[in-house]
Amino acid sequence: MESKKAPSRALRAYGDRQNDGMIQLSFVLEIAPSARAKEAARQFAELHGVQEALVTTMESCAEGYTYFVVYGHSQHAIDAASIDVPEVRTEALSREEIEQRVKSRLGRKIVVVGACTGSDAHTVGIDAILNYKGYAGDKGLESYKAFESYNLGAQVENDQLAERAQALKADVILVSQIITQRNCHKENALALVELAKKQGWRDQVAMLLGGPRIDHKLALELGFDAGFGTGTKPSDVASFVVEWMCGNRESAGVAIAAAAGAGEPKAP
Ligand code: B12
Secondary structure (H helix, E strand, O other): OOOOOOOOOEEOOOOOOOOOOEEEEEEEEOOOOOHHHHHHHHHHHHHOOOEEEEEEEEEEEEOOEEEEEEEEEOOOOEEHHHOOOOOEEOOOOOHHHHHHHHHHHHOOOEEEEEEEEOOOOOOHHHHHHHOOOOEOOEOOHHHOOOEEEEEOOOOEOHHHHHHHHHHOOOOEEEEEOOOOHHHHHHHHHHHHHHHHHHHOOHHHOEEEEEOOOOOHHHHHHOOOOEEEOOOOOHHHHHHHHHHHHHOOOOOOOOEEOOOOOOOOOEOO
């Protein structure tokens, strides 16, 4: 897979004009709305490097707490070309290619078991990937003949997920983690991988982690095979899984490349 090198260029925030550096910062302070609170918010933003800070919103969000939005100048610039970040780069396969590859190369359905785990009750993300109706006009894995999908829903404990996945002879486990308070998503995800290793089946399944604060790098660090963040479509996941199951993992789409395109893609 070819990787493109992004040109080196200092990026500044765009507000009203190119490179004007305008940004906005939002936060809650434990203070009731008042002129003093507004000035406190302005100074608080300036302490974060926002210059000529303008408080554009000051709204009470609970008794004694105020939500602020502050608009102002940032002096900082970032060169995206200097950043290395692993990403899942999967060639998008068409529905026909997916069905055909699985039929001809595997000769059976791929068993996919998904859940939103721990105390996390947010089902929408995992439903978006698995349910027939899918997400953003892209139908979910249930709509493919190639997959036998089981959506265990939300608040599924790791040991329950492990047990069901084993009983169903899962090829792929999909874990959704939406809540990230006190890093519970990391702890919970890591605990599942450790359980899989302890029970001796980690290498028999592909483990995918998803959620709004998940990226591929984090998922790899936690011992998963791939990570998917916001905007993921079911067909991205379907393509990845088919390449993982029916292709060559070293080269077939499971390409980990620097976002900036430095170097050749590497397998995870
Ligand atoms: C709807 C919602 C709820 C609903 C959930 C209903 C349901 N059945 O899911 C209800 C009301 C129950 C709820 C409750 C709570 N919520 Co809530 N909720 C939301 C909200 C508004 C939308 C989430 C959503 O549906 N997104 C749409 C889906 C499609 O996006 P997604 O989840 O990111 O999924 C996509 C990708 O991430 C990825 N993906 C996700 N999972 C997976 C898995 C795999 C394997 C793959 C490949 C991809 C993938 O693909 C999906 C499609 O692209 C968000 C705010 C927001 N705007 O995001 C807050 C939010 C997630 N909730 C939040 C909070 C704090 C809570 C509560 C703790 C509130 C409370 N104090 O009670 C409780 C927690 C309950 C619990 N035990 O989990 C916070 C989380 C903060 C944090 N970082 O931890 C958020 C961000 C709101 C906020 N700004 O504070 N919530």
